[in-house]
Each structure stands twice: as structure tokens, then as C-alpha cells.
Amino acid sequence: MSSSVQRKRIRKTPEARRAEIVETAARVALTEGLECVTLRRIADELAVRPGLISHYFPSAEDLVAEAFSVASTGELDALLPAERPHGTPTQYLARYFALSAGDTYDDISRLWINARHLSRYRPLLRDRVAEQELASDDRLQGVIQDGVERGEFRTDDPRAAAIQILVVLDGLGAHANTDYTDLPEAVTRMAVTTAERVLGLPYGALTEAPALVEPATPPTPSDPAPSP
Numbered sequence: 001m002s003s004s005v006q007r008k009r010i011r012k013t014p015e016a017r018r019a020e021i022v023e024t025a026a027r028v029a030l031t032e033g034l035e036c037v038t039l040r041r042i043a044d045e046l047a048v049r050p051g052l053i054s055h056y057f058p059s060a061e062d063l064v065a066e067a068f069s070v071a072s073t074g075e076l077d078a079l080l081p082a083e084r085p086h087g088t089p090t091q092y093l094a095r096y097f098a099l100s101a102g103d104t105y106d107d108i109s110r111l112w113i114n115a116r117h118l119s120r121y122r123p124l125l126r127d128r129v130a131e132q133e134l135a136s137d138d139r140l141q142g143v144i145q146d147g148v149e150r151g152e153f154r155t156d157d158p159r160a161a162a163i164q165i166l167v168v169l170d171g172l173g174a175h176a177n178t179d180y181t182d183l184p185e186a187v188t189r190m191a192v193t194t195a196e197r198v199l200g201l202p203y204g205a206l207t208e209a210p211a212l213v214e215p216a217t218p219p220t221p222s223d224p225a226p227s228p
Contacts, residue, residue, distance in 0.1 A: 018056045020046065025067035026074070030107045034114050034125075037064045065124045068115050072132045075108040080139050087212040089147030090201075094209040096143075097192050100169060109173030137162055144199065154200030161198040168194045 012020070024045050025037045038060050043050040057063040080096045087095075099105060119126035140162040147153035155161045168191040186193075192206050
């Protein structure tokens, strides 16, 4: 008699299934491009029928727009958290620039290039791009406003300062598809230099700031106890 036992398929809740679909689509969008986000491709990734994907997203356009929103929101939260209880505005801004200059940021830069191009022809995606641009503006403005209130930054218009910084970052990100490994420092730190200038900071203030150290997350009751 065979000893094999057929595994019982676990039925996921609609919320969990939808989240799984969107997370998978966002990963594909980041690593391969929004053009690769199709109902069949995501179904293949999850080993399900395409009809299951279309049950949650009747058209690929809906899924592409949602994938972009989730991917870009996730990157924004990683770069510049909405809640910033463990450091100063200067430290969070310095961390933001340090992460933005890393190789891993190239994926999100490529995604933005991709989304802005495709949004010319896809109204739903165009709306999501506008929403995410506004979210980025708001998030950076919030950090700058906090810095002004604490006396760390000096600017009469935090919104304008945020937009100037983001325009430079977008310009640098536009070269994510090109190898510019030998760029001079004046170019690689252009966004930082712009931020220091518009915020009334001395040169080097955002590259020499003390590193932001966030407390370790305490173990949850379900975590195994550490070995003695």
C-alpha cells in the first residue's frame, strides 16, 4: 500500500489571495517591468488558473496599476518611513539619500521610468503615477517641515524644497539603465548638495550625520526562546 498522503489544499481568504496576487505582481514589476505583469504570468507564478487572477482583477490594466502602487509605496516606506520616532529629521534625510544612492534603488528607478512611459497610454496607471508622485512629495515635505520646526533646516517653503530635491533624484534615476560607474562626485551627490543648499545646511551635513540606529524588534511570544 502506498504511503504517500495527498496534501490537503488550504483555501485562502479572499483578502489573503488578493494580497498574494498583488505582491507577486509587484515583484515581477520591480524585477522585470510592468509589461511582464499579465494575468497569465501571475497565474503561472502562483501555480493557479488565470481565471482565479481575473476574478480579482478583471483586466491586466487593473493589476498593473495596483502592482505599481504597491511596489512604489513599499519602496517609499523603506526609504522614508511615515513614522520616524528613533532619530532626527537630519538623520532620516541622510538615511534617505544613502539608500537612494545604493544599487538596489536602481530597480525602483527603472520601475518609475517604465510607469511614466506606459502611463501615456494607460489612464489607470497614469492616475496611480500621479498619486505616488504626490505621496513622495508629501512624505519628503513632512520630514523637511519637522526639521524646520526643530531648527535643523531653514526654508520658507518646505514643499518647494521637497520638489527641488525630488526633481534632481528623478533626473539621476533616469540613468538607471545606463552604466555610469565613473561619474564624478559632484554628480553622484547632486541631490544631496541640492538638499543641503535649499535647507540651509553646510556642505557635508547630510553625509556626515550620525548614523540612524533603530532599536531591534523584540521577539514575539511565538518566537523561539534564544539559546542560553
